[in-house]
Amino acid sequence: MNKYRTHTCGELTKLDKEKEISLSGWINKKRDHGNLLFIDLRDNFGITQCVIDKSNEIFKEIEKLSLETVIKITGMVIERSNETINKNISTGEIEVKINSIDVLGKTKELPMPVFSDQEYAEEIRLRYRFLDLRRKKIHQNIILRSKVISFIRNEMQKLGFLEFQTPILTSSSPEGARDFLVPSRLNPGKFYALPQAPQQFKQLIMVSGFDKYFQIAPCFRDEDARADRSPGEFYQLDVEMSFVEQEDVFGVIETLFLKLFKTFSNKKILHEKFPRITYEDAMLKYGSDKPDLRNPLEISDLTIIFDREDVKFDIFKKLVKSGSLVRALVTKNTKDKPRSFFDSIDRWAKEQGSSGLAYFTLEKDDKINAKGPIGKFFSESALLEIMKLTNANIGDTVFLSCGKKNDVEKILSVARNKIAEDLNLIDNEIFSFCWIIDYPMYEIDETTKKIKFSHNPFSMPQGEINKLDLSNPLNIKAYQYDIVCNGIELSSGAIRNHVPELMYKLFEIAGYSKNDVNSKFSGMINALSYGAPPHGGIAPGIDRIVMLLANEKNIREVTMFPMNQNAQDLMMNAPSEISDDQLKELNLNIKKKK
């Protein structure tokens, strides 16, 4: 085809036998028999075994080439004999008898091997990302990511959405995450911010009358990393639609996700119509607003049990009197588990910073009784009531947590995952999607004790716009929703508030004056005053979707050039210091530390 190759390393078969061909690629592996040498040549498309023996005068030269050298070989395709076929590779029926080679790219000694399934320290992988990316698994993950993004683009266009770009240099917003800031040379002392999401722009696109928009949008947030959260930057499938209700948004995403996940994975989808779970229910039953529905364990509230005369567990009773809650997790048929199993869970819970998990197992001889450290505190009729409230049966174990609502929710949520893992209750061959709906508009800030927006301040409160009762703000629910898969939050979204007068009122509750709103959200509030359509949308995280499809637990495994946990790019050496000249031009001074 060109001077480098006639074929790729993944395409030759016995149909090509006797052909004179050329291939270019990396030396993946050598097997040197002294007078006979095999070279596995690798490119993006596959691996082809090439062979040469000492009868060729270049044999000695080839023998010396080190792994990962880039070479071009020319030679003839030979059909392999039956005993020597390699069924593990697509080109395993043939090999190429080398005539001549050209060295196209030499290599220094490798800091990490490419041909190996071994796991390596993150630091070395990130510093030599270009080597890491040659390795099979992550190479395939990145290709998957590309295909997923193309697929999404294609489907969104088919669903009638238009793709637009929005500015990268924009203005800082007061709500939410920390901004990345960019100093302005032409406007001394002023800064751009990189968008945390194109939130205001996508709403402006609706006000501009484009009806349906999407974008594979880069988002920038200066917050600390997690395994499923890149520091700095990530991508969202940003979606916004005009003249829609919540269910219209759900419809689009369910259509897209079902197609997407069926196309790129063989895992079963638990509910094809994604369950709608209210925020309140989710917090009660799962202790979390991102429940993993593959996990069958559910939490129930047993607070009222500890008001009973025939329950003598005084520690909990006292706490309940002073406002604490008691909630329970039930494990099915665990009566024969050794004592160490329960104690290790209790110990684990204490390590998580809770006061531990009390437990008892339900048994029956002549009457029902509870076995375990706290079993003796419960009468038979109290146990019957507990069984009713928790759906527990004889042989099941009841784990109890007592404390403030937030703490109980938190510990039981992680305990639910931990116990399910210990008991091997989670089917890894399933995707369990659900919608979490009816988020409260406001919540109390734990530190300031003031009312603040619990999610997106631009969300539309539920109820008729003209008849909203704003006197009990904590009771107001919003048309605000999350989509969750296997316990991973893929996205938040909302029907937006497109009524400026209402927005002023809602912001006032959170402590923002009309002037605050006008100055901080000028672009949007102004636009909403000139005929805004009702609209709403969502923004699923691309990286997390690919993570699920690639079956990876860490977002760096599906990100081509990620930063490390301290938001540094070890390969490009970013962030880096800049010259005094640059600082001067930007009107900046750096405060020297100490």
Next chain:
RNA sequence: GGGGGUGUAGCUCAGUUGGUUAGAGCACCUGCCUGUCACGCAGGGGGCCGAGGGUUCGAGUCCCUUCACUCCCGCCA
């Protein structure tokens, strides 16, 4: 900002109760080997045991400080 884990050869790791000259596999170098596909065999080079301080006759090992990577909490509308 806080808590946990890890740090020994280029890479992945072992290293006992504190005890002589710190080991293995892969990679690299040399030699042998014509059917391997994680080829095999023999030999070799390669170490500030993350860094600094301390305890001790003696520290990879014990103590303190610190750095790096990572996981978690806070944070992420």
